[in-house]
Amino acid sequence: MVTIHLADNEPGDLVVPADDRGLAYGDGLFETILVHNGVPQLLEAHCCRLLEGAARLGIPLTAEELQQALARVSHRMSAVPARQVLKLLLTRGSGGRGYRPPASPGPRLITSVMPAPPEPPEAGVAVVISEIPLTVNPRLAGIKSLNRLEQVMASRAMPDDCYEALMCGEQGDLREGTRTALLYLWQGRWFTPPRDRVAVRSIMLSHVEYGLSREGVPVSEGELFPAQCWQPEFGGLFLLNSVIGAVPVQTLDGRKLPRPEQLATIVSLAKQPEEFR
Amino acid sequence: MVTIHLADNEPGDLVVPADDRGLAYGDGLFETILVHNGVPQLLEAHCCRLLEGAARLGIPLTAEELQQALARVSHRMSAVPARQVLKLLLTRGSGGRGYRPPASPGPRLITSVMPAPPEPPEAGVAVVISEIPLTVNPRLAGIKSLNRLEQVMASRAMPDDCYEALMCGEQGDLREGTRTALLYLWQGRWFTPPRDRVAVRSIMLSHVEYGLSREGVPVSEGELFPAQCWQPEFGGLFLLNSVIGAVPVQTLDGRKLPRPEQLATIVSLAKQPEEFR
Known part of the structure; x- marks a missing residue:
């Protein structure tokens, strides 16, 4: 017991x-x-x-x-x-x-x-790509375990003026932040990195995805490589977690990202239902 | 401080x-x-x-x-x-x-x-190959950190009558036991799995390697795949750690392994110098 x-x-x-x-x-x-x-x-x-x-x-x-x-x-x-x-x-x-x-x-x-920690600025946050790679044991993928040393090391290496560090898989694909999930627009459609390759299954991502699905808007799985972020098809990137909700990424490694067109929709979906009880 | x-x-x-x-x-x-x-x-x-x-x-x-x-x-x-x-x-x-x-x-x-836990039998021990894969973050490789959930899971899945579970990399190569390093004979020469791919850098492996080097016997790095263990070139496998010293593997997944020819040499090298003070 x-x-x-x-x-x-x-x-x-x-x-x-x-x-x-x-x-x-x-x-x-x-x-x-x-x-x-x-x-x-x-x-x-x-x-x-x-x-x-x-x-x-x-x-x-x-x-x-x-x-x-x-x-x-x-x-x-x-x-x-x-x-x-x-x-x-x-x-x-x-x-x-x-x-x-x-x-x-x-x-x-x-x-x-x-x-709770202070809320991030609504306009968005500055993030960096971490040099600490993410390794995910398939037998532990998605579990919010107490083995978080990789995330500690990536957080530790992050410059003081950054809000989050994004971690990449072996191939250099962006998987998740140290404490946030990723949601991005590509060719006007919503994507998130493949769920079986991230360390933690995000409650807030599922919540936002459910909200979008009710409006008939799908979220697909798709790899995201940093180079994509500078292409015209890229429509913006959100960080999500249960405490902050959703916040857009304003700059990635110091370069400005597009402001997501449906910013208000996502931020609003990430507001949690009981807040309005 | x-x-x-x-x-x-x-x-x-x-x-x-x-x-x-x-x-x-x-x-x-x-x-x-x-x-x-x-x-x-x-x-x-x-x-x-x-x-x-x-x-x-x-x-x-x-x-x-x-x-x-x-x-x-x-x-x-x-x-x-x-x-x-x-x-x-x-x-x-x-x-x-x-x-x-x-x-x-x-x-x-x-x-x-x-x-100290009881010493393993000198004649050798029974081990299994774990289904839990080993994932090693290159930035944390070799560090005996408190992130040991993979090893816990592999230990937990191990049958009661086994002494150790061996963990494999993504390609199926044997890397190390949950709490032991590997040393094996192939074509009459000593090998250990590549050191930058194991979770923990073994003190006992270095100690035995140093002892062998003083006798002019090298230990090389080499991948070990399970199928090699049944080939005539395979001369035996040892488990090493600081508490047990060195112990030969008698059976792997229930199949008998060759008794290493230089068994006494390795076991003796793994005796630690201060024991004789």
């Missing part, structure tokens, strides 16, 4: 045993959820991703246990119109022989609520 | 803040060192790997700080002829904005001493 740990505020208020497998090996998962007016946004999608990830890793977590943890943390979420972030961090707990997990792990689920 | 944390015994005696970046992102490194008769074996090589890894990740740790931590833990190491394991776990500490580390991190170094 999972042990639920509840931080007073930031996760630093809590401690975990130093033999936790999350610390030792990154053997766990996390979710970062926007809380608006006290309501966690797209909560069901986040819970599903966490439960699916736990099932793929073989970490026992039931939907009921997750609901219990959410019920216990709910009073930390402010009802005032402040933007907060709810973080769920699940580890396989302690034990096992080295890398080999115990047959019956006792997972830990750590919940914390903290103020 | 690094904060040194010293476990009474197992690392579970200690706690770390739940916002530690080692837990959140696997943002750190570790070393597992055999202690024999109270003496940590190949200590200088382990310290060098930890310091080099820290430098590559940009985690500030000086050799002096590491020496201080070792001095503080030394009294935990038994002078009786018991085999123990000294674990050093270094994290970037708390702080930063998401993946982006703080400009001046306050790393944590956690030291613990625990009983």
Whole structure:
């Protein structure tokens, strides 16, 4: 059975045993959820991703246990119109022989609520292409695991005045930002890099894609190479994640990108439904 | 400056803040060192790997700080002829904005001493080829980082009666075990898989290689495909790591491998010098 740990505020208020497998090996998962007016946004999608990830890793977590943890943390979420972030961090707990997990792990689920980071400027952000390549193990693709050292290294190398660093696959194709998914216009149609080649399956990308599909607008999968961004067929690039929603990329490696024509549509679709309750 | 944390015994005696970046992102490194008769074996090589890894990740740790931590833990190491394991776990500490580390991190170094696992049978062990592929980011290759989820998954899928699971690259070439390096005989010569394609640079492999070189015997880099193991040119396969030394592989996926002709030589070279002090 999972042990639920509840931080007073930031996760630093809590401690975990130093033999936790999350610390030792990154053997766990996390979710970062926007809380608006006290309501966690797209909560069901986040819970599903966490439960699916736990099932793929073989970490026992039931939907009921997750609901219990959410019920216990709910009073930390402010009802005032402040933007907060709810973080769920699940580890396989302690034990096992080295890398080999115990047959019956006792997972830990750590919940914390903290103020949201400032929103990016609506006009767009400056991003760079990282020199740190992205490697995605097909057996772990899409899982928001605690193995994020590549993203840490790409973030670390990013110039101070940049908002995000985009990571490329071995062939030099743009896959995702360190903490954002990519959505771009090519010949007037929406594309996103192939989903089985990105590290994290994006909840916000699915949300925007669903919104577009309701308007009869498809999003296809397609590789994006940096050189495409300077061609006339290229219509603009968005960064998406659950906390920021959608923000256009204004400059890539210092060169101006086209302002997406349907900017307002995408930004509006990325506003989350509960914000309007 | 690094904060040194010293476990009474197992690392579970200690706690770390739940916002530690080692837990959140696997943002750190570790070393597992055999202690024999109270003496940590190949200590200088382990310290060098930890310091080099820290430098590559940009985690500030000086050799002096590491020496201080070792001095503080030394009294935990038994002078009786018991085999123990000294674990050093270094994290970037708390702080930063998401993946982006703080400009001046306050790393944590956690030291613990625990009983060594039982030694493998001298006659050899049964191993399997894992279905979990190995992915190695060229910027992180060789670093014993806290991002070890692939190894956890391969260990988890391993049958109970197996000692180790071997992981393959995309092309199906055998790279390393979840916790061991590979050394094999092909046409009477020693080989190891190319070093820039393995996850962890092995201290024990270097130690054995140095021992062989003193006898004028070279170890070359060469890809190893499973099909080679059944060919007459194949002379046997060893697993190596700092805690077990060297052990021959008796069966691979249930099929018998040749007993290496120079078995005693390799096992003896993998005995560590301080054991004989």
